[in-house]
Amino acid sequence: MAPSNNGSIDDFKVVGTRPVRHDGIDKVTGRAKYGADYALPGMLYGKVLRSPHAHARIRSIDTAKAEALPGVKAVVTAADMPEQPFDYAGPERVQLNFWHMTRNIFAREKALYDGHPVAAVAATTAALAQAALALIKVEYEVLPHVIDVVEAMQPGAPLARAAPGHARPPELAVDALLDQAELLHHLPPPLLRGAVPAFQQLQDLCQGCLQGMRQVAQ
Numbered sequence: 001m002a003p004s005n006n007g008s009i010d011d012f013k014v015v016g017t018r019p020v021r022h023d024g025i026d027k028v029t030g031r032a033k034y035g036a037d038y039a040l041p042g043m044l045y046g047k048v049l050r051s052p053h054a055h056a057r058i059r060s061i062d063t064a065k066a067e068a069l070p071g072v073k074a075v076v077t078a079a080d081m082p083e084q085p086f087d088y089a090g091p092e093r094v095q096l097n098f099w100h101m102t103r104n105i106f107a108r109e110k111a112l113y114d115g116h117p118v119a120a121v122a123a124t125t126a127a128l129a130q131a132a133l134a135l136i137k138v139e140y141e142v143l144p145h146v147i148d149v150v151e152a153m154q155p156g157a158p159l160a161r162a163a164p165g166h167a168r169p170p171e172l173a174v175d176a177l178l179d180q181a182e183l184l185h186h187l188p189p190p191l192l193r194g195a196v197p198a199f200q201q202l203q204d205l206c207q208g209c210l211q212g213m214r215q216v217a218q
Contacts, residue, residue, distance in 0.1 A: 044073055047129035049119040049136050051111035055145035055160055058107055058118070058138065065135040066121060071128040075136070077119045078106035100161070111140070112160045 026032040063075045084098035102108070107116045119136050123129035144158045151157060 044122045044124060045126040045129045047121050047123075047126070047133050048117050049121070049133045049138070051107060051114065051116040051118050051138075051140070053111055053140055053142050054114045054147070055143040055158060056111045057141040057143060058110060059141055060137075060139045061119060062137040063119060065137075066119075066132040069123075069128065069132050069135060071124040072121060072132045073124070074122040075119060075132065076106075078102070078108040081106060081108075110143070110160070 023032060061077050061079070063077065066072060067075050081102050084102050086097065086099040088095040088097050090096050103112070105117065106120075107118050111118065118138055119133075121129045121132040121136075123132055145160070146152045146157055
């Protein structure tokens with residue numbers, strides 16, 4: 001039944017009612033089966049070794065002992081992933097940078113956060129996979145990090161992510177982006193169809209936020 005113009009709840013068949021939850025009894029009694037409840041022939045178990053540091057350079061990863069453990073079928077690190085160029089690909093609004101993405105899947109040069117995946121193991125049992133993780137030796141060079149936005153804006157604050165060959169993006173990059181937003185006012189009105197006021201509000205908001213952050217940093 002389609003809702004009437006006044007939008008009364010009585011116009012709906014399901015919204016506002018208490019339908020029978022056919023899986024409810026199984027869930028509350030523990031009989032429901034989930035993916036982790038099944039064990040199939042030949043199934044492998046995976047475990048991930050994660051960085052204990054919020055920011056650290058990875059000097060070396062030694063997986064030899066883990067690979068030699070009976071029952072371990074595979075050990076992977078960032079070295080097993082192809083290197084990607086620093087480039088943005090895809091449609092304009094959903095562009096992806098696979099250089100960054102691959103470094104999030106596995107830490108490559110550095111661990112960028114506490115819990116960052118460093119290596120992964122596949123073994124015939126969960127216990128073997130966990131034991132293999134303990135055999136992986138990672139040499140870290142712990143780097144400084146900040147967890148406060150004000151500290152992160154200070155001159156010389158540690159930078160976790162940077163493009164290849166760039167130590168730190170220039171401070172005026174945000175201002176340049178705001179200047180580019182000003183160009184929206186010069187586009188033909190038929191192309192914008194009233195979007196300019198919305199962009200102007202966004203620009204004003206960004207400028208106010210930027211000014212506020214700089215005052216706090218000072």
